[in-house]
Amino acid sequence: MKFHIPLRLTRTAAIASLCSLCLLGARGAAAAEPAATQDALAPLETSSVSLAQAMKLIEAASATARAHHLALSFAIVDPGGHLIAAVRMDGAPFASLDFARGKAFASVALGGQSGATLEQRFKDDPSEYSNVSGAGYYAPFLPARGVQPIFSGGHLLGAMGASGAPSEIDEQAVKGAIEAIGASTTR
Incomplete structure (x- = not known):
């Protein structure tokens, strides 16, 4: 009795086998040259806040919120x-x-504008913001207090926003957190 195996199935199986062999070969090469592999996998130097720094920012800002007996959100x-x-x-808050x-x-x-600058720009000319609300990768675009840019060595690394408390406390929590990681809110 003969079986007919569709050509597509055999090609798919062959490709899957080849991929498996490539992965096994790559693992073997990595084991043979651990130093070279580690260098290749080392994180690239970036001009952005790292996840580790972001977690430190959140912890420092949360401590400020707790000291005021408040619950805030941070991004x-x-x-x-x-x-x-x-x-x-x-x-x-919701x-x-x-x-x-x-x-x-x-x-x-x-x-890299501060919340105070953003708020003033909006008051001076609200039409400046009329076409940017959908540009935020599904994030709202809110020119308001409670945000600070994060600078290091004159380079913009990102920004941290807070919400849930009066603007002064949002600002205080964010500014203190940024300074706690050795960054600045100005160039």
């Missing part, structure tokens, strides 16, 4: 507005995380 974005990390503390992200996105979208 950190890179210079392109992409979300790195975000957290909503237990009990933080939608505060979206507001924090929108503030951070607005800051980097306009070159």
Whole structure:
């Protein structure tokens, strides 16, 4: 009795086998040259807040919020507005995380502006912001207090936004966190 195996199935099986062999070969090569592989896998130098730094920012800002007996939300974005990390503390107001992200996105979208500057620009000319609300990678664009840019060595590394408390406390939590990691809110 003969079986007919479709050609597509045999090609797929052959490709899968080849991929498996390539992966096994790559693993063997990595084991043979661990130093070279580690160098190749080392993180590239970037001009952005790292995840480790973002976590430190969140912890420092959360400590400030707890000291005021408040629950806030925080969002950190890179210079392109992409979300790195975000957290909503237990009990933080509804939608505060979206507001924090929108503030951070607005800051980097306009070159690293503080919340106070963003708010004033909006008051001076609201039409300046009329066409940017959909540009935020599904984040709102909120020119408001409670955000600070993150600079190091004169380079914009991202921004951190906060929401859920009066603007002064949002600002205080963010500014203190940025300074706690050795960065600055100005160039």
